[in-house]
Amino acid sequence: MNQRRSLKEFNLLNEVLIVMITPFDLFGYGLYRYTFQMKCEEVPELKLDDGATRIFLNTRGEHPELVSPELIELLKYMEHSTDEVSGSCESKRIQEMHRRVCQIKASEKTEVKYMQTWEEKILIKQEGIAEGEKRLLVSQIQKKLAKNYSAEQISEILEIDISKVENIVEEIQNEKAVEE
Structure with missing residues (x-):
């Protein structure tokens, strides 16, 4: 049941x-x-x-x-969203969609919002990549520390500046202290 x-x-x-x-x-x-x-x-x-x-x-x-022929027209329009492709479409819906797309593209206010959103997405992506790279580096350093490598040895193995390794080692130790 x-x-x-x-x-x-x-x-x-x-x-x-x-x-x-x-x-x-x-x-x-x-x-x-x-x-x-x-x-x-x-x-x-x-x-x-x-x-x-x-x-x-x-x-x-x-x-x-x-x-349907309309789906084929839509797919052609999706690939090439031009006046020519839209004009050759028999579908009134695709022609109306193209008209609205052109209106939006012509609107300066919409363009500014789009560019701001695009820039924000790029920044978020870059921050995510940087965070991922840092997590990977921290993980690699933790593994080397677990094998009793010194900061100097880790710096050589990972080919990064000693000060960066020391900063990350300090962060790791501070996190451990907070957890305890």
């Missing part, structure tokens, strides 16, 4: 649609669209009804008979 109830609750999860658009054929079958839903490898007819569907769209598909 409990197992049946939890399966019922699992099936009540919201549906999730993940769409990935690529300018190349990720799977090599020449299709515009590949749709995946979870199934058991050992028992193929057993599907996991988790509501998740993954769709991979290929802007360079070769089988137009398998998808």
Whole structure:
């Protein structure tokens, strides 16, 4: 009974649609669209009804008979969002989308917000990379300390300045002192 109830609750999860658009054929079958839903490898007819569907769209598909013309137009537009491509589309929705994209691009206020967001993302990424590099270095130094290497030896092995090693060793010791 409990197992049946939890399966019922699992099936009540919201549906999730993940769409990935690529300018190349990720799977090599020449299709515009590949749709995946979870199934058991050992028992193929057993599907996991988790509501998740993954769709991979290929802007360079070769089988137009398998998808709508509007999807093909959209994928062409996604790859080349120009006035010419938009103008050649029969889909009014794609033409309207292009008009709105052009309005947004023409708005100086939107452009400034976009640039600020872009700069913030770059800063966050750079900070994340720096933090990751520092964690790796701390981990390497901790391993060398555990093997009773001196700061000078660690500096030589890792090819970094002795003062940097000493600062990190001090940080490690301070953290240990706080934990105790």
